[in-house]
Amino acid sequence: MLALGKLLELTLAGREPAEKTQLTVDGVRMRWLGEGALEVRPPEARDNGMDLLLSAGIHGNETAPIELLDDLLHGIAGGEIKPRARILFLFGNPEAIRKGERYIEQDVNRLFNGRHELSSGSEALRACELERLAAVFFGVPERVRLHYDLHTAIRGSKIEQFALYPYKDGRQHSRRELARLRAAGMEAVLLQSKASVTFTAYTYEQLGAEAFTLELGKARPFGQNEQVNLDRLETRLKQIIEGNEPEAPEALDGLQLFSVAREIIKHSDSFHLHLPADIENFSELSKGYLLAEDLANTRWIVEEEGARIIFPNPKVKNGLRAGILVVPTTPDQLA
Ligand SMILES: O=C(O)CCC(=O)N[C@@H](CCC(=O)O)C(=O)O
Numbered sequence: 001m002l003a004l005g006k007l008l009e010l011t012l013a014g015r016e017p018a019e020k021t022q023l024t025v026d027g028v029r030m031r032w033l034g035e036g037a038l039e040v041r042p043p044e045a046r047d048n049g050m051d052l053l054l055s056a057g058i059h060g061n062e063t064a065p066i067e068l069l070d071d072l073l074h075g076i077a078g079g080e081i082k083p084r085a086r087i088l089f090l091f092g093n094p095e096a097i098r099k100g101e102r103y104i105e106q107d108v109n110r111l112f113n114g115r116h117e118l119s120s121g122s123e124a125l126r127a128c129e130l131e132r133l134a135a136v137f138f139g140v141p142e143r144v145r146l147h148y149d150l151h152t153a154i155r156g157s158k159i160e161q162f163a164l165y166p167y168k169d170g171r172q173h174s175r176r177e178l179a180r181l182r183a184a185g186m187e188a189v190l191l192q193s194k195a196s197v198t199f200t201a202y203t204y205e206q207l208g209a210e211a212f213t214l215e216l217g218k219a220r221p222f223g224q225n226e227q228v229n230l231d232r233l234e235t236r237l238k239q240i241i242e243g244n245e246p247e248a249p250e251a252l253d254g255l256q257l258f259s260v261a262r263e264i265i266k267h268s269d270s271f272h273l274h275l276p277a278d279i280e281n282f283s284e285l286s287k288g289y290l291l292a293e294d295l296a297n298t299r300w301i302v303e304e305e306g307a308r309i310i311f312p313n314p315k316v317k318n319g320l321r322a323g324i325l326v327v328p329t330t331p332d333q334l335a
């Protein structure tokens with residue numbers, strides 16, 4: 001296999017490849033763009049106009065998605081997968097991946113849409129670099145732009161695989177993309193209702209891509225991901241890459257949709273979350289439940305019918321999201 005197919009190995013070793021560009025037997029060009037960043041370009045005659053950004057390892061301990069991207073890259077470098085799409089592979093936080101930690105100093109996925117400019121340190125620099133790589137990649141006009149940012153979650157979930165769909169004022173969520181996610185194995189989608197600071201929020205809001213954070217199961221170390229079943233996603237990604245994707249049906253086929261009722265923000269060290277440590281994502285909370293307390297007698301009480309909690313985490317830094325309360329919604333405003 002071509003050396004550049006081993007992007008993960010290079011990234012784990014913190015090494016630069018000797019050759020920065022290589023061609024597969026089918027004339028697919030692989031170009032190393034920097035640490036954890038590789039562009040794949042099909043021969044011009046085969047290019048179908050799709051630009052696909054696949055990122056993983058924005059959180060360094062979320063290894064199943066990293067292994068999936070590694071498999072896809074091996075397939076391309078070995079000539080078994082024959083791309084018609086142009087692809088950018090990104091491993092988000094190499095230093096954290098090497099250490100098997102979510103982050104080193106700060107969560108990269110809270111530093112996009114300019115937030116890195118207000119900060120310093122290696123993770124702020126990395127977020128800036130990821131924005132630049134994505135902007136250059138998606139800078140070619142009149143091409144289809146799609147970004148999947150692959151994650152696994154800290155805890156188990158009542159809904160194992162789901163997507164988060166960013167929000168931009170005046171832009172409608174796409175039914176076609178929801179159908180594509182369903183075909184890729186996602187059971188639910190959370191439709192965001194305000195701008196955000198995540199990687200997909202950046203590519204969606206600033207670069208015009210259709211962009212999704214995919215949550216694919218529970219985070220475990222490398223080699224221990226048997227319980228994370230990525231078969232449907234992998235099949236769909238190969239089809240997108242090879243340009244032979246079956247048209248997804250109009251119907252969303254049981255896909256559950258949620259909207260954000262409220263984000264729970266931790267304001268101080270006095271923040272206290274009243275949930276069991278092992279609570280699963282999408283657990284239902286009844287109306288009137290005292291969810292959290294913070295300084296100055298701030299109380300978060302559940303007021304919404306059918307509310308569920310995702311990503312509860314009282315250990316986040318002050319000022320950051322310590323959980324999201326979501327409610328079921330219907331797909332009435334889709335493009
Ligand atoms: O399990 C958790 O608490 C966090 C899992 C995770 O990393 N989720 C992403 C979601 C990004 C988004 O809101 O689109 C994150 O928190 O960065």
Ligand SMILES: [Zn+2]
Pocket residue numbers: 058059062151152153
């Ligand atoms: Zn993550």
